[in-house]
Amino acid sequence: MSLFSGLDSVTIVxxxxxxxxxxxxxxxxxxxxxxxxxxxxIGNWCFFVWCFCFSASLLIxxxxxxxxxxRLPHYWDGFLHAYAFYFTFICLSASIIFGITxxxxxxxxxxQNHAITATAFSAMASxxxxxxxxxxxxxxxxxxxxxxxxxxxxxxxxxxxxxxxxGFITNIDLYRHQxxxxxxxxxxxxxxVLGAVNFFINGCDCDNDRRLSIxxxxxxxxxxxxSILLYTTAAVLWPLYQFDENFGGQPLxxxxxxxxxxxxxxxxxxxxxxxxxxxTAMNLLAYVADSAYMALVFVG
Numbered sequence: 162m163s164l165f166s167g168l169d170s171v172t173i174v175x176x177x178x179x180x181x182x183x184x185x186x187x188x189x190x191x192x193x194x195x196x197x198x199x200x201x202x203i204g205n206w207c208f209f210v211w212c213f214c215f216s217a218s219l220l221i222x223x224x225x226x227x228x229x230x231x232r233l234p235h236y237w238d239g240f241l242h243a244y245a246f247y248f249t250f251i252c253l254s255a256s257i258i259f260g261i262t263x264x265x266x267x268x269x270x271x272x273q274n275h276a277i278t279a280t281a282f283s284a285m286a287s288x289x290x291x292x293x294x295x296x297x298x299x300x301x302x303x304x305x306x307x308x309x310x311x312x313x314x315x316x317x318x319x320x321x322x323x324x325x326x327x328g329f330i331t332n333i334d335l336y337r338h339q340x341x342x343x344x345x346x347x348x349x350x351x352x353x354v355l356g357a358v359n360f361f362i363n364g365c366d367c368d369n370d371r372r373l374s375i376x377x378x379x380x381x382x383x384x385x386x387x388s389i390l391l392y393t394t395a396a397v398l399w400p401l402y403q404f405d406e407n408f409g410g411q412p413l414x415x416x417x418x419x420x421x422x423x424x425x426x427x428x429x430x431x432x433x434x435x436x437x438x439x440x441t442a443m444n445l446l447a448y449v450a451d452s453a454y455m456a457l458v459f460v461g
């Protein structure tokens with residue numbers, strides 16, 4: 162009897178995609194786990210990303226193996242579309258950040274080979290997740306893959322940028338010396354949690370607010386306005402305490418000793434500070450655009 166007897170083509174393809182995701186996320190975190198050179202700062206964030214993606218994919222595979230797809234909740238395809246969409250960008254971000262942080266600085270040898278292999282498999286993982294997005298959308302009658310609304314695109318951008326910010330702030334040397342900078346980290350965490358809550362109670366659908374199980378637009382407006390206020394605070398405090406000498410900052414990259422090419426193979430601290438400042442401004446603009454769009458909809 163065939164291994165796949167009794168399974169439809171949709172289920173079989175889903176299993177193959179899931180196995181590809183498991184393999185391509187397992188290899189990177191396994192290589193990083195055995196190479197101490199790669200376990201610092203951003204490397205730890207990438208390690209967490211690959212572990213999280215592997216665990217989520219394994220949990221989904223076990224769920225589908227134990228429960229027939231026909232018995233899964235009606236929003237299961239929406240969940241698969243959302244999770245694969247975000248994991249595509251998260252794994253792609255990890256590939257880019259990990260690659261430019263380690264590969265070019267490591268001397269030829271096992272450590273560099275591990276970094277190259279981990280980067281390649283992480284990129285493969287993003288491809289497998291992207292294929293799942295396309296596969297879910299290819300199913301007839303799928304209501305989760307219509308053309309995204311402007312607000313849906315903005316919300317996805319907010320989530321992705323927040324994930325990348327967390328990648329940089331895994332280096333606690335960026336902020337542990339200043340309480341104001343620790344407040345910025347708290348801001349990023351609060352806004353991310355609020356966005357995640359909105360995402361899941363909205364049925365994993367960023368484009369259809371009618372799925373909200375609580376009064377709309379109260380929660381969404383409150384979340385967006387609060388996020389604007391919090392991100393405005395972070396957008397002021399982070400650059401001020403990172404780049405202004407009067408507040409203990411370092412305005413010039415050339416004066417940062419960690420930026421010396423002779424030091425450890427990683428993006429220097431000054432670069433990471435600048436990246437967080439830019440990403441903070443990007444997310445603030447995204448929340449402002451989200452708020453402005455909601456205002457136009459309400460007025461209209």
